[in-house]
Amino acid sequence: MFATYLFIIMQAKINNFSVEQQALSQFAKILSHPARIAIIQVLAKKKTCISGDISKEIPQLNRVTVSQHLQELKNFGLIKGETEGVKVCYCLDGEKFTEFQKLFDIFFRQTISQIQNICC
Numbered sequence: 001m002f003a004t005y006l007f008i009i010m011q012a013k014i015n016n017f018s019v020e021q022q023a024l025s026q027f028a029k030i031l032s033h034p035a036r037i038a039i040i041q042v043l044a045k046k047k048t049c050i051s052g053d054i055s056k057e058i059p060q061l062n063r064v065t066v067s068q069h070l071q072e073l074k075n076f077g078l079i080k081g082e083t084e085g086v087k088v089c090y091c092l093d094g095e096k097f098t099e100f101q102k103l104f105d106i107f108f109r110q111t112i113s114q115i116q117n118i119c120c
Helices: 002-014 019-030 034-046 063-076 094-115
Strands: 079-084 087-092
Touching (some): 034 087, 063 079
């Protein structure tokens, strides 16, 4: 019961922020793990759907860890995964990346333009 109450309070506080602020925060959170960044870079470099073992491309990560991170990225919508028999073919969702690139571009341009004349 306390956990539900705490969730409601936290959700109410989050709702005080703009949709853009919430989206940027969620995107930053999904990128906050270097394994997910490495996976995204592998998928981008291949420029094709990868249905093999991505952990072979990132030797410092085991198959289970890669699978968990792929699921996080898929749940967020940054990658797509289509089932081909017993394998899943993963590729990046270019539209989603473009959407977030635009949000971050606006964020950084606005912030930089406002801090250029600040002297501490």
